[in-house]
Amino acid sequence: MMLDLQIACADAGLPSEAQLQQWAAAAIQNPNGDEELTIRIVERDESHALNQQYRGQDKPTNVLSFPADLPPGIELNLLGDIIICAPVVFAEASEQGKTADAHWAHMVVHGVLHLQGYDHTEEDEAQVMESLEVKILNKLGFGDPYQQQP
DSSP: OEEEEEEEOOOSSOOOHHHHHHHHHHHOSSOOSOOEEEEEEEOHHHHHHHHHHHHOOSSOOSEEEEEOOOOTTOOOOEEEEEEEEHHHHHHHHHHTTOOHHHHHHHHHHHHHHHHTTOOOSSHHHHHHHHHHHHHHHHHTTOOOTTSOOO
């Protein structure tokens, strides 16, 4: 898998490129080794602007996914782009009583699954996606992100 990592924020304590690549690779459902994706780590203002533009939500969000939309006949294994807002992810991890790494891993896995067509807008879709997330995160050594933390 090839990862294009873009850091557009000044937060300390970001996961390493190797961690991000490991988490993303774990979420690829039918890997053939030449998948490509971009992860861009941003501040609140960029996340807010993108969330407003593409989802109509007037606030920053933890992760946005933009699947590749390649023209017919172009044979690339480009999955797309994931935008992760570092300040939101760190704040959510703290609020939810999770380690930062556990929440970062969840956001990467969640985003990569979206790039592959998984969704959670309908209840049945959400059950499939969430169970897959739990399975992947368990393999990575993290607990169930949907369980209440003590």
